[in-house]
Every structure is written in structure tokens, then in C-alpha cells.
Amino acid sequence: MVTISDIAKSLGVTPSTVSRALAGSPRVKESTRKAISETAVLMGYERNEPASSLRKGHSNVVGIVVPRINRAFFSSAISGAETVLNEHGYSVIICQTHEKMEDEIKALKTLKSNRVAGVLISHASSSLSGDHIMKNIRPETILVQFDRVFSELPGPKIVNDNFHGAYEGTHHLIEQGYKRIGHIAGFMDTEAYLDRLNGYKQALTDMGIDVDENIIFYDSIVEESGYKAGKTAIERGCDALYCAGDFSALGAYLAAKDCGIRIPEDFGVIGTANEFFTTIMSPAISSIAQHPYEIGRRAAQAFLTSLKPESNVGQIVVSMEVMARESSLRKKEKR
Amino acid sequence: MVTISDIAKSLGVTPSTVSRALAGSPRVKESTRKAISETAVLMGYERNEPASSLRKGHSNVVGIVVPRINRAFFSSAISGAETVLNEHGYSVIICQTHEKMEDEIKALKTLKSNRVAGVLISHASSSLSGDHIMKNIRPETILVQFDRVFSELPGPKIVNDNFHGAYEGTHHLIEQGYKRIGHIAGFMDTEAYLDRLNGYKQALTDMGIDVDENIIFYDSIVEESGYKAGKTAIERGCDALYCAGDFSALGAYLAAKDCGIRIPEDFGVIGTANEFFTTIMSPAISSIAQHPYEIGRRAAQAFLTSLKPESNVGQIVVSMEVMARESSLRKKEKR
DNA sequence: TTGTATGCGTTATCAC
DNA sequence: GTGATAACGCATACAA
Numbered sequence: 001m002v003t004i005s006d007i008a009k010s011l012g013v014t015p016s017t018v019s020r021a022l023a024g025s026p027r028v029k030e031s032t033r034k035a036i037s038e039t040a041v042l043m044g045y046e047r048n049e050p051a052s053s054l055r056k057g058h059s060n061v062v063g064i065v066v067p068r069i070n071r072a073f074f075s076s077a078i079s080g081a082e083t084v085l086n087e088h089g090y091s092v093i094i095c096q097t098h099e100k101m102e103d104e105i106k107a108l109k110t111l112k113s114n115r116v117a118g119v120l121i122s123h124a125s126s127s128l129s130g131d132h133i134m135k136n137i138r139p140e141t142i143l144v145q146f147d148r149v150f151s152e153l154p155g156p157k158i159v160n161d162n163f164h165g166a167y168e169g170t171h172h173l174i175e176q177g178y179k180r181i182g183h184i185a186g187f188m189d190t191e192a193y194l195d196r197l198n199g200y201k202q203a204l205t206d207m208g209i210d211v212d213e214n215i216i217f218y219d220s221i222v223e224e225s226g227y228k229a230g231k232t233a234i235e236r237g238c239d240a241l242y243c244a245g246d247f248s249a250l251g252a253y254l255a256a257k258d259c260g261i262r263i264p265e266d267f268g269v270i271g272t273a274n275e276f277f278t279t280i281m282s283p284a285i286s287s288i289a290q291h292p293y294e295i296g297r298r299a300a301q302a303f304l305t306s307l308k309p310e311s312n313v314g315q316i317v318v319s320m321e322v323m324a325r326e327s328s329l330r331k332k333e334k335r
Numbered sequence: 336m337v338t339i340s341d342i343a344k345s346l347g348v349t350p351s352t353v354s355r356a357l358a359g360s361p362r363v364k365e366s367t368r369k370a371i372s373e374t375a376v377l378m379g380y381e382r383n384e385p386a387s388s389l390r391k392g393h394s395n396v397v398g399i400v401v402p403r404i405n406r407a408f409f410s411s412a413i414s415g416a417e418t419v420l421n422e423h424g425y426s427v428i429i430c431q432t433h434e435k436m437e438d439e440i441k442a443l444k445t446l447k448s449n450r451v452a453g454v455l456i457s458h459a460s461s462s463l464s465g466d467h468i469m470k471n472i473r474p475e476t477i478l479v480q481f482d483r484v485f486s487e488l489p490g491p492k493i494v495n496d497n498f499h500g501a502y503e504g505t506h507h508l509i510e511q512g513y514k515r516i517g518h519i520a521g522f523m524d525t526e527a528y529l530d531r532l533n534g535y536k537q538a539l540t541d542m543g544i545d546v547d548e549n550i551i552f553y554d555s556i557v558e559e560s561g562y563k564a565g566k567t568a569i570e571r572g573c574d575a576l577y578c579a580g581d582f583s584a585l586g587a588y589l590a591a592k593d594c595g596i597r598i599p600e601d602f603g604v605i606g607t608a609n610e611f612f613t614t615i616m617s618p619a620i621s622s623i624a625q626h627p628y629e630i631g632r633r634a635a636q637a638f639l640t641s642l643k644p645e646s647n648v649g650q651i652v653v654s655m656e657v658m659a660r661e662s663s664l665r666k667k668e669k670r
Numbered sequence: 671t672t673g674t675a676t677g678c679g680t681t682a683t684c685a686c
Numbered sequence: 687g688t689g690a691t692a693a694c695g696c697a698t699a700c701a702a
Binding site: 005015019020023050053054 | 682
Binding site: 013014015016017020027028029032051053054055056057 | 687688689690691693694695696
């Protein structure tokens with residue numbers, strides 16, 4: 001392995017100069033700069049990152065902490081973040097928490113040990129406050145939260161525009177003439193679901209419809225719960241459901257089908273997340289799209305700008321988009 | 336930040352002893368060992384990984400190189416590998432190649448700079464040989480290939496049992512009474528697709544059916560290509576298709592539907608990968624399941640056992656499983 | 671079983 | 687604009 005000393009010797013300069021030259025310091029003559037970088041590539045020099053990290057006190061690595069890697073939303077967010085960070089010379093260490101606060105703490109400790117320059121985190125569902133995050137991060141480390149955030153923690157936060165997404169989705173159902181619109185809401189310990197619930201309520205209120213707690217289902221947003229909630233919603237006279245997740249929407253959709261109820265004529269469904277499967281069902285399921293890749297990109301960019309002193313990124317809201325498909329379109333489009 | 340010297344001072348021993356104790360060396364008295372680890376937690380000691388890596392010449396990090404993180408197969412494989420590696424004290428750096436050999440080389444260089452202990456790689460489609468991999472890996476680094484492998488490279492390889500999966504899938508179609516079975520095959524520069532093609536051919540041959548190159552489609556396995564191939568297959572008198580991917584299977588499935596051909600009565604379809612959407616279509620699409628999470632786990636385990644001298648892991652084949660669903664079941668199950 | 675001494679490769683500080 | 691020197695924290699070879 002060739003080191004900066006090797007380069008220095010072969011050029012009759014000192015390691016300090018080589019280090020400065022390779023770091024792009026302005027305090028080195030242009031001609032020597034060029035000579036050094038040329039012989040560096042010639043000799044096949046590659047920086048020893050651990051040595052550099054030890055000396056500098058931090059590495060060129062950013063940690064990303066998520067509940068699970070193999071979930072469409074997170075894997076896309078990671079992909080977006082990795083792409084941006086790589087372009088700027090950073091590597092990415094991935095940690096999954098399996099939704100457990102305990103694992104989250106372990107992950108943060110590992111990242112601290114590795115002296116990462118930053119942490120992009122979407123916290124575990126069992127993390128009820130951000131105390132353990134602040135406790136397990138060095139003060140110099142840049143913390144960026146995305147998707148699932150604690151508003152009480154400092155630093156950039158990248159979130160979906162859940163309120164407006166829910167608002168638009170509900171409004172769309174009303175526009176299509178649905179009268180009694182229920183909601184599969186998820187659990188209220190997650191801010192995202194609370195925001196969606198509020199968007200839903202606001203849309204109803206704005207259109208002069210009373211909110212009925214009997215048709216709001218505070219349940220997990222998996223397919224099975226969606227199916228059950230769908231059945232109940234139908235019993236309670238709903239003619240449409242806005243679901244905080246696509247899998248619960250799928251459950252409700254299948255429940256309606258099983259009851260022999262026509263979609264969208266007699267029953268409208270709209271989900272959230274724009275999962276691939278929603279596009280290929282027949283009828284296709286409407287969904288409120290998130291932009292996970294973009295959220296990952298933004299999180300990475302927030303980290304990069306936070307690197308500069310005086311920067312102050314704050315909260316970034318990424319819009320959601322109603323993808324109106326057959327499951328909620330009963331009015332014919334004008335032509 | 337507390338260091339081993341701090342611990343040493345507070346206990347009246349030397350840093351070497353602390354280092355040895357924390358590393359679990361047998362050459363340290365049990366009582367001092369205990370005292371040291373106790374004060375270590377008491378003082379909140381956390382190892383400085385860069386320092387350790389510099390000294391040892393390698394880090395406790397394993398690099399994972401994949402074409403894209405946000406693809407179901409790879410994100411699951413990463414998830415499995417990360418889980419196993421974490422249990423053994425390793426962190427995971429993720430790199431994506433976007434299917435470009437150029438990015439793959441960059442990724443390997445980065446990992447080399449970081450002195451990773453191992454590399455788990457599924458190579459880019461544009462990598463036609465493994466030369467660049469060997470060139471950009473230190474000889475001490477353990478190389479594990481998974482899913483897309485170069486058989487000419489040394490070291491463990493974790494692969495799907497593509498041949499038998501394809502064989503079983505094709506055999507299943509024959510058993511269901513389909514007579515003229517085509518194949519959407521993918522491109523032959525990828526070993527996996529070649530193996531699937533061979534399994535398909537073997538199954539036909541074993542059942543006394545002639546292989547007809549006119550109904551083998553060497554095309555990309557995306558939905559669009561599947562649709563086109565599906566149409567052509569129908570024109571050429573096929574009554575079933577075995578597809579090397581689920582998205583091409585979906586394309587063919589929709590092509591048949593658009594032609595007004597009944598599935599499975601008049602046309603059978605089976606895909607590969609067992610994507611979620613195949614289960615919820617109506618009729619549901621049969622698929623030959625892979626086990627990506629398991630493949631990731633195995634890759635990580637192969638790395639861990641390769642750590643031991645004298646170990647010699649070789650090739651590991653992970654079985655595939657025919658998930659027979661409505662799209663290929665025209666014989667009623669016996670009851 | 672423990673201590674002593676050294677160096678891994680880099681970068682920052684200071685001097686010239 | 688360049689050089690000399692030191693130090694980051696840890697792990698090992700050797701000595702005792």
C-alpha cells in the first residue's frame with residue numbers, strides 16, 4: 001500500500017506537503033500540486049481512511065438508521081441518500097432497528113464509535129422520545145431526521161406533507177360524490193398518522209361534513225386490519241375509505257369485493273404510499289404518493305449544507321400527490 | 336471521550352493490559368479482566384474504531400455492493416446480511432453501482448480505502464468479468480459473491496438454485512397439461528438467466544417435448560418486454576409461458592387478458608421472484624420464489640466462517656420454490 | 671500475568 | 687510555499 005510518505009520521497013518533498021496538496025489546500029504551489037497529484041495516481045495511491053479519521057476526529061462516513069431496510073419506503077430513501085452522499089465523497093453505514101429502541105441505541109453507539117460525520121435517522125416506533133438519540137450522538141455529529149421525526153430535537157427534519165396529502169385525498173373522495181367517508185388511521189403515537197387524521201378531519205369540516213368517530217379506525221395499517229376495518233365500515237354505512245396505508249387500503253378493497261360491493265360505483269377507496277401493486281389491480285387502487293427517494297436525497301443534502309457553519313436547515317416538507325385511479329373515480333373525466 | 340489510557344490510569348495498570356482485557360485475551364488475570372470491563376462501562380468507554388482499524392490494518396466493517404438498494408431482492412438480502420453481521424460486531428457499508436462497472440470500481444476503491452474486512456457483492460450487469468473486482472480488493476479482504484457471481488473468481492458464492500427452480504416451474508406447467516410452453520428468458524450475459532434457460536430446456540426434454548427456439552424470448556425481464564413477448568408467444572401458438580421474472584410474467588399475463596384469452600384455462604403463466612403483487616392479482620400469478628433474506632444471511636455467514644483460517648466455503652446453493660397459484664392451476668386439486 | 675516500547679498513516683500546528 | 691514535529695487511540699512484539 002502506497003502512502004503519502006512514498007509519494008513525498010519519490011518527489012523530494014515532505015509528507016506534509018503531499019497531504020496539503022491532496023487535500024486541495026491553497027497553500028501549495030500549483031506546479032508541485034500538479035506533480036503530486038500526478039504521481040499519486042501513477043503510484044496508485046489511495047488514502048487510508050481509518051488513519052485520516054483518527055487524525056481528524058471524524059470519518060467520511062454518514063450513518064443511516066431505519067427500522068427496516070427491506071421496506072420500499074426506506075430502501076428508496078436510502079438509495080436517494082446514498083447517491084447524493086457518494087457524489088460528495090461520503091460513504092454510508094446502514095443500521096436497522098427492527099422498530100426496537102434498544103437496537104436503535106446500539107446502532108447509534110456503533111456509529112459514534114465509527115466517528116461518523118452525520119446521522120440520518122427515521123426512528124423506531126418504540127422510541128417514544130428523542131432523549132436516547134441525543135445521548136448517543138457526539139455534539140459535533142450532524143443529526144438529520146426524516147419521515148419519523150421528533151419535533152423537540154434540534155436539526156433538519158425532512159417530512160412528508162401528511163396533512164395536505166390527507167386533505168387532498170379526502171377532498172378528492174368528496175368531489176367524487178362520496179357521502180360517508182371513513183378513515184383507517186394507524187396508531188396515534190406516530191406523528192405522521194396524527195397529521196393524516198387531522199388533514200382528513202379538516203377536509204370534511206371544510207366541506208361541511210361532520211366528523212364521525214365511529215368510522216375512524218385506529219388500527220395497524222396492514223392488510224388484515226384493513227380487511228376487518230373495511231367490513232365494519234361497510235356495516236356502518238360508509239361509501240368510501242381513506243386509508244393511511246396502501247396495505248390497509250388493499251384489505252378494505254378486498255373486503256368490499258368479498259361483500260359483492262362494486263368499486264368505485266358503490267364504494268371508493270384511496271390508500272397512501274403509492275405502492276406498485278396499487279397500479280396493477282383491476283380496478284386500480286388510488287393512492288396518495290410519497291416521494292421516498294426524494295426524501296432521502298433531501299436528507300443527504302440537509303446534512304451537506306449543515307456541514308457549513310452558520311447554516312440552519314430546519315424543517316423541510318415534501319409534498320404528497322393524489323394518484324387518482326379507478327378505485328375512487330366514479331365521475332367520468334370530461335373530454 | 337474516554338480512552339483505554341483513562342481506564343488504565345484509573346486502575347493503576349497500563350493501556351496494554353486494558354487493550355488485552357477488552358479484546359478478551361486469555362493472557363490477563365480474570366480479576367483484572369473483570370475490574371477493567373466494569374470500569375469501562377462505568378466510565379462509558381467506547382472504542383475508537385478508526386484508531387483500532389488503523390492499528391490492525393482492517394476495520395470491523397463489511398462492504399455490500401449491489402446494483403440498486405431499492406429493489407426488493409437486494410434490500411432483503413442486505414437486511415439479512417446486516418442482521419447477521421451486526422450480531423457479530425460488524426457494521427455494514429452499502430454501495431450501489433447502478434448497474435455500471437465504473438461505479439462498481441469506485442465502490443470497491445472506497446471500500447478498500449476504508450480497509451473493510453470483507454466485501455459481499457452482486458455485480459453490475461455491465462461487469463462482464465471479475466477482473467476489476469480482484470484488482471480492487473486487497474488480498475486480505477474476504478470476498479463473497481451472491482446472486483450474480485463470476486464462477487472464475489475464488490471465494491464463497493451464494494446463488495439461487497436457478498436450474499432446478501426453472502426445471503420445477505416448467506415441469507409444473509407440463510403437469511398441468513400445457514403443451515406449448517414458451518420462455519421469457521432475459522439476457523444470457525447473466526449466469527442466473529442461462530441457468531434458468533437450461534432448467535427449462537431440460538424439463539421439456541425430460542418430458543419428451545422438443546425445444547423450440549421460436550418461443551424463447553431473449554429480452555429484458557421488465558413488464559413492457561413481457562407484454563410484447565406475451566403477444567408474440569400467443570401468435571406463435573403458445574399456451575403457457577415460464578418467465579424468468581415476475582414483471583415480465585405480469586406483462587405476458589396482461590397481454591393474454593387483453594387478447595381475451597382466459598387464464599389459466601387457455602393460457603398458463605408462471606414468473607420468478609414471488610413479488611408481493613403476484614399474490615393479490617385475480618387470478619393470482621404463480622411464481623418461483625427466491626429467498627433473498629436467506630441469501631443475505633448465508634453470504635454474511637460465509638464471510639464469518641471465512642474469517643477462520645483453513646476454512647473453505649465454496650459455492651452455496653439456495654433452493655427455489657414453486658408457488659403454484661391460479662395462473663397456472665387448471666387441474667382441480669384432489670380433495 | 672503484566673509492562674515497555676513502537677508504529678499504523680494522516681493531518682494540524684508551528685516555524686522558516 | 688514548504689518542512690519539521692507531534693499526536694490522534696489502539697494493538698502488538700518483546701521483555702520481564
